Amino acid sequence: MKDNSWFDKWFENSSRTFAARSSRRSFLARLGVAMAGAAALPLLPVARLGRVEAAEAAPGQAWNDPKACDYWAYCATDGWLCTACGGTSSKCPPGTELSPIAWVGTCKNPGDGKSYVVAYHDCCGKSQCEYAYCNRNEGDLPRYRAQRSNAITWCFGGVSSTYNCTISRLMSVAK
Amino acid sequence: MAFFGAWASADAPAEAPAPQYGAAMNYQLHCEGCHKADGSGQPGYIPALRDNVARFLAVPAGRAYLARVPGTSQSLLNDRERAEVLNWIVKTFDPQHLRADFAPYTEAELAHWRTDPISQASVERARVLALIGAPATTETKPR
Numbered sequence: 001m002k003d004n005s006w007f008d009k010w011f012e013n014s015s016r017t018f019a020a021r022s023s024r025r026s027f028l029a030r031l032g033v034a035m036a037g038a039a040a041l042p043l044l045p046v047a048r049l050g051r052v053e054a055a056e057a058a059p060g061q062a063w064n065d066p067k068a069c070d071y072w073a074y075c076a077t078d079g080w081l082c083t084a085c086g087g088t089s090s091k092c093p094p095g096t097e098l099s100p101i102a103w104v105g106t107c108k109n110p111g112d113g114k115s116y117v118v119a120y121h122d123c124c125g126k127s128q129c130e131y132a133y134c135n136r137n138e139g140d141l142p143r144y145r146a147q148r149s150n151a152i153t154w155c156f157g158g159v160s161s162t163y164n165c166t167i168s169r170l171m172s173v174a175k
Numbered sequence: 176m177a178f179f180g181a182w183a184s185a186d187a188p189a190e191a192p193a194p195q196y197g198a199a200m201n202y203q204l205h206c207e208g209c210h211k212a213d214g215s216g217q218p219g220y221i222p223a224l225r226d227n228v229a230r231f232l233a234v235p236a237g238r239a240y241l242a243r244v245p246g247t248s249q250s251l252l253n254d255r256e257r258a259e260v261l262n263w264i265v266k267t268f269d270p271q272h273l274r275a276d277f278a279p280y281t282e283a284e285l286a287h288w289r290t291d292p293i294s295q296a297s298v299e300r301a302r303v304l305a306l307i308g309a310p311a312t313t314e315t316k317p318r
Contacts, residue, residue, distance in 0.1 A: 100217045101208060101209050101217065101220075101221070102208040104203060104204050104205075104207055104208045105204070106204070117200075117203050119208060141251075145251070147205070147208065147209075147249075147250075147251075148251065156220075157217050157219075157220040157221065158219060158220060171203060171207075171212070172203065174196070174200060174204075175196075175200065
């Protein structure tokens with residue numbers, strides 16, 4: 001306790017001096033700002049990190065609905081969903097062709113907690129089917145990394161170059 | 176200390192380390208989109224690996240070719256993983272052309288060839304196939 005006596009005196013003196021030349025309301029206001037700032041400062045990066053984790057971990061409300069962009073297997077889709085155009089989540093609409101080339105990534109299925117290998121194919125041969133746009137970018141890389149970019153049309157390589165919509169084909173469990 | 180402790184935790188990596196996969200899974204994730212699950216490729220566009228790829232190992236330039244082609248040299252996999260995938264590819268898709276004395280690709284070998292990628296793959300492929308004495312293939316659609 002002896003070691004703290006100088007601190008007690010100093011704090012008492014400074015507090016009385018401070019109280020003498022400032023209102024309690026302003027003191028409390030400043031104290032509140034300081035405490036809030038001190039609390040928020042170290043939390044900023046942590047909070048941001050937390051949001052990233054939450055975004056990856058928390059499934060969307062319609063995670064099990066293939067007609068919704070929230071559907072778990074669309075986690076890196078960038079395009080128009082074929083489910084709104086006569087196709088399914090993994091089959092092209094009638095009258096279109098499956099792109100022979102795809103880009104491949106993984107999506108986590110909240111139903112069983114496993115990650116699956118997903119091949120994103122485009123369906124080609126009809127004009128763009130603009131009913132349900134979906135743009136999610138888990139694992140997506142810029143276009144200069146073409147093999148891992150979802151912003152590229154895969155309607156080439158022996159099929160019509162006209163893009164219709166995008167599907168997600170489940171290939172295997174990622175392990 | 177809570178304050179500084181919180182700051183220290185803020186330095187934690189923002190992303191979890193990428194999962195470590197074996198060669199078969201890395202083939203799926205990094206090669207299969209074009210070369211297909213069975214290695215058949217796309218006639219006229221994407222070279223077939225099946226019943227084809229191990230032929231290139233018959234000459235040093237061919238062995239180097241497989242390590243230097245864009246799909247290998249531009250891959251996001253590291254050198255060890257690329258060596259593993261290449262070894263898996265030649266054994267899985269073309270065992271009949273794989274010689275008994277095949278020395279597996281090494282991490283150092285892939286690191287070496289990463290510095291010398293091929294820009295004109297079809298030209299180099301034709302040159303290697305001529306060295307091997309194999310018939311030229313039309314894996315790239317004539318323009």
